Amino acid sequence: MLGIGFDIANAIFRVSGGGAPAGLTAPVLSRSSSAGAAPLTLDAALDSTIYAGFILRLQIDNNSDFSSPEQDITQIIDAASWAAGDMTLAGFTTPSGLYYARCRVETAPGDPAHNTVSGWSNTITDTIVSASTVLNSVTGTNKSSFVTVSGSPALAAIGTNGVGAACMVRANQTCTHKGQWEVTLTSAVSATIYIVVDDGSTNYNGGFVAPGQSNSLGVCLGISSSTVWSINRASTQLQSGSNTFASGTIISIVQDPTNGTLSFYVTNSGVTTQLGTTVSGNSSTFNTASIGFNTNNSASCNFGQSAFARTLGGGGNGLWLSDFSLPCWRYLVRQP
Amino acid sequence: MVKRLLSALLALFGASALVAQSFPQPPDVQAYVTVAPTYASGLTANVTNTGTPPAYAYQPADISSSQTGYVVVGAQPDNAGGFCTENGTTCTEAKFRSHADCTHTLKDDPIRNYGQPGLSHLHEFFGNRSVNSYSTYASERGRPASNAAGGILNGTGYWFPAPVKTNPFADGHDYAVRCDYAVIYYTTEPTNSPSLVRIPRGLRYVLGTNMDDPDDLIVKAEIAAANAQPGTGGRYSYESNGFTGWYCLNGSNVVGVVHGFLKASDNSDPWGGACTTGMQIYAEAHGPPCWDGQNLWSPGGYKHLRQKIRDNTLGRDVCPNNWYELPALIIKVMFTHQGFSDYGSWRLSSDDMAATNAGHSMRNGESFHTDWLGGWDDATFVEWQTNCLGVGSLGGTPHQCNDSVISSTKRLIMGETAPDGRSPQVDLVTTYGTSSASKMFMVPSSSVGPKTMHVHP
Numbered sequence: 127m128l129g130i131g132f133d134i135a136n137a138i139f140r141v142s143g144g145g146a147p148a149g150l151t152a153p154v155l156s157r158s159s160s161a162g163a164a165p166l167t168l169d170a171a172l173d174s175t176i177y178a179g180f181i182l183r184l185q186i187d188n189n190s191d192f193s194s195p196e197q198d199i200t201q202i203i204d205a206a207s208w209a210a211g212d213m214t215l216a217g218f219t220t221p222s223g224l225y226y227a228r229c230r231v232e233t234a235p236g237d238p239a240h241n242t243v244s245g246w247s248n249t250i251t252d253t254i255v256s257a258s259t260v261l262n263s264v265t266g267t268n269k270s271s272f273v274t275v276s277g278s279p280a281l282a283a284i285g286t287n288g289v290g291a292a293c294m295v296r297a298n299q300t301c302t303h304k305g306q307w308e309v310t311l312t313s314a315v316s317a318t319i320y321i322v323v324d325d326g327s328t329n330y331n332g333g334f335v336a337p338g339q340s341n342s343l344g345v346c347l348g349i350s351s352s353t354v355w356s357i358n359r360a361s362t363q364l365q366s367g368s369n370t371f372a373s374g375t376i377i378s379i380v381q382d383p384t385n386g387t388l389s390f391y392v393t394n395s396g397v398t399t400q401l402g403t404t405v406s407g408n409s410s411t412f413n414t415a416s417i418g419f420n421t422n423n424s425a426s427c428n429f430g431q432s433a434f435a436r437t438l439g440g441g442g443n444g445l446w447l448s449d450f451s452l453p454c455w456r457y458l459v460r461q462p
Numbered sequence: 463m464v465k466r467l468l469s470a471l472l473a474l475f476g477a478s479a480l481v482a483q484s485f486p487q488p489p490d491v492q493a494y495v496t497v498a499p500t501y502a503s504g505l506t507a508n509v510t511n512t513g514t515p516p517a518y519a520y521q522p523a524d525i526s527s528s529q530t531g532y533v534v535v536g537a538q539p540d541n542a543g544g545f546c547t548e549n550g551t552t553c554t555e556a557k558f559r560s561h562a563d564c565t566h567t568l569k570d571d572p573i574r575n576y577g578q579p580g581l582s583h584l585h586e587f588f589g590n591r592s593v594n595s596y597s598t599y600a601s602e603r604g605r606p607a608s609n610a611a612g613g614i615l616n617g618t619g620y621w622f623p624a625p626v627k628t629n630p631f632a633d634g635h636d637y638a639v640r641c642d643y644a645v646i647y648y649t650t651e652p653t654n655s656p657s658l659v660r661i662p663r664g665l666r667y668v669l670g671t672n673m674d675d676p677d678d679l680i681v682k683a684e685i686a687a688a689n690a691q692p693g694t695g696g697r698y699s700y701e702s703n704g705f706t707g708w709y710c711l712n713g714s715n716v717v718g719v720v721h722g723f724l725k726a727s728d729n730s731d732p733w734g735g736a737c738t739t740g741m742q743i744y745a746e747a748h749g750p751p752c753w754d755g756q757n758l759w760s761p762g763g764y765k766h767l768r769q770k771i772r773d774n775t776l777g778r779d780v781c782p783n784n785w786y787e788l789p790a791l792i793i794k795v796m797f798t799h800q801g802f803s804d805y806g807s808w809r810l811s812s813d814d815m816a817a818t819n820a821g822h823s824m825r826n827g828e829s830f831h832t833d834w835l836g837g838w839d840d841a842t843f844v845e846w847q848t849n850c851l852g853v854g855s856l857g858g859t860p861h862q863c864n865d866s867v868i869s870s871t872k873r874l875i876m877g878e879t880a881p882d883g884r885s886p887q888v889d890l891v892t893t894y895g896t897s898s899a900s901k902m903f904m905v906p907s908s909s910v911g912p913k914t915m916h917v918h919p
Contacts, residue, residue, distance in 0.1 A: 158916060167918040177579035178909040179568045179594035181605075184917060200605075202592045203915065204566030205584060209635065209906035211916060217883065218919045229917070233596060 150244035164220040178208035181232040306438040308428045485761035488576040490598040497754035499782030503691035508783040510657045515755035521662040524840040525603035531881035532613040544867040548652045548860040556860030557649035558850035562610035564641040567903040570595035573763040580909030583811040585621040593619035599664040602837030611866035612874030617837030623812035637902035640894040647792035655852035655860045668763035670705040670747035670831030676820040704748040710737035723825035731802035749791030752781030789851045798895035
């Protein structure tokens with residue numbers, strides 16, 4: 127009897143059996159979602175060396191060398207996904223901040239007909255800020271790297287003097303809406319705390335007030351943790367603090383560009399009091415906000431991604447929230 | 463085009479109903495050695511071989527799992543549900559009962575079409591999440607992530623022909639009905655336990671309707687040959703190919719009787735309207751317990767195992783003489799439907815191929831079968847075969863193991879969150895059905911690139 131089977135008809139375009147393993151072409155990766163927007167959707171273009179049933183591997187990292195990917199996901203490209211051209215990747219979450227992405231195709235181990243993996247695709251990169259992003263708490267010093275948005279110069283690192291910036295956000299345009307952010311000290315702080323808000327009217331290196339930094343040029347505000355909160359504008363030197371803030375203390379910063387004011391509050395045991403007096407006469411816009419220490423301390427920052435400990439009076443909202451006009455604070459980025 | 467080509471060739475050469483196909487040999491098995499089943503003549507009893515099966519010598523090396531968190535450790539009270547000593551009254555079965563969720567669809571079949579992606583009819587897989595046409599024992603253990611109880615401990619691949627609805631949403635696409643979950647039994651008659659041998663690593667086979675011989679003509683011919691022996695006339699009779707049929711389930715109660723199809727030849731509802739929207743429907747297949755002991759695989763996936771046949775003289779079911787007996791699979795695959803107007807339109811992806819090979823029409827759902835490619839962590843595999851099946855070669859005692867219990871102190875995770883994040887490990891609550899495209903598996907017109915995949919969270 128003849129060996130009749132469906133496979134015979136198909137064999138003319140199939141790769142199977144012996145011979146050298148066939149190569150797999152690296153996918154071409156692109157981003158189909160809008161820049162900076164969540165959820166992140168990628169397009170992996172696969173050529174005719176790939177069939178439904180192969181495995182797609184996606185890596186997401188915040189470093190371009192993918193030395194320690196934050197996400198490394200493999201999933202079979204099943205028939206239904208293939209038919210729809212749409213693949214929900216289990217375990218894949220939209221990254222926050224700067225990311226790099228690449229993918230490749232893999233076969234099942236032991237597949238003798240194909241090379242085990244294709245080459246990696248091209249790498250794509252972008253920066254995403256999501257309202258659901260939870261900013262990290264940073265401990266230590268010399269945290270000199272942070273992300274920024276394209277087209278703007280980077281804020282200067284302040285780690286050279288042993289000062290660490292715990293949280294830092296920045297918009298790619300100046301913001302004209304009243305907003306609030308909070309810092310929760312996650313260690314007791316007895317040294318200087320720097321809180322800096324910048325109007326972006328000049329270069330950011332000058333915008334950030336730091337000890338010994340002489341080229342501060344914009345509207346710069348610094349607060350030390352002394353009993354008397356002195357606020358230095360356009361200053362190159364901050365006062366050292368003598369007070370101690372317990373772990374858990376929450377410092378709130380209210381930025382009101384309309385009135386050109388900055389106000390500071392501290393919350394302990396649920397009781398909120400104002401720190402110092404409202405500073406006025408500032409620039410009408412802000413586009414950076416940061417806090418740092420000159421010793422090893424830690425803090426977590428809430429730019430509006432979760433409920434505030436203190437209610438913001440007189441309107442306004444968290445910097446992060448979507449009721450600000452785009453592309454203002456929606457495009458905040460964070461450190462690191 | 464393929465079907466037209468096949469039909470033309472059949473017509474040209476006048477081929478019989480049994481269509482010979484070429485089945486690529488997987489790389490991790492020995493070449494198939496024919497072991498013809500024979501049955502004792504006269505009044506001589508058929509012997510179950512309890513020695514060491516030759517295939518053990520070339521079963522693949524164990525690839526164990528070192529990651530913890532896939533077993534719940536704690537006493538399983540005897541006779542309290544999960545772990546019940548076989549006692550002939552309240553606990554009459556020797557079995558290991560577990561569950562798995564469906565995973566994906568592919569036109570792949572690593573048993574019948576090894577290394578031929580996209581060549582098979584559309585299969586729906588459950589258990590291991592990465593089975594494709596290149597899957598082997600080693601690949602399953604290499605990628606053991608699974609929707610079965612026990613997670614990576616059970617990297618076994620199970621698959622069945624997908625029930626397909628033709629263009630149900632008028633979008634030009636066909637859709638496969640996604641199973642709600644599958645119930646998996648490994649079972650035997652308690653009295654058989656001492657004669658069982660353990661299931662070898664690397665074994666793979668197909669249970670249910672024989673796609674190459676849907677009417678089981680080969681088995682029936684073997685029975686006829688056995689009965690033709692001197693003094694043996696009428697001793698043996700055919701019982702089943704293992705596919706017991708489709709059941710309608712209302713809660714935990716079976717509605718009406720079982721049917722071998724989803725729509726009768728006159729296009730009527732087998733259940734006469736009694737299987738209504740909201741009820742489930744399930745297909746059940748029983749695996750063959752008789753193994754030739756030589757082969758981990760056979761071309762087509764059926765030849766190295768056999769269902770038992772009836773020995774009317776001695777009043778029992780028997781395996782071929784001197785074959786081995788394994789714990790037998792039972793698979794129940796559960797689906798949600800919207801009444802006969804819905805399930806009456808389900809056509810198994812294998813029904814047309816079975817009709818071609820049988821030489822006569824096949825009713826919807828009539829060709830149901832399930833494929834099994836073992837991918838168990840071997841220590842776990844041995845544990846439940848010992849403690850639940852009482853496999854004689856392992857020195858075990860039979861128990862009735864429900865709820866994925868594998869011993870008096872261990873249970874595979876089921877409702878728990880798995881260490882790999884799957885939660886729950888097996889979802890017995892979510893139902894899918896056919897009410898929307900998002901609940902079903904879209905069927906591809908082609909499985910070959912080029913293709914652009916939109917990848918998202």
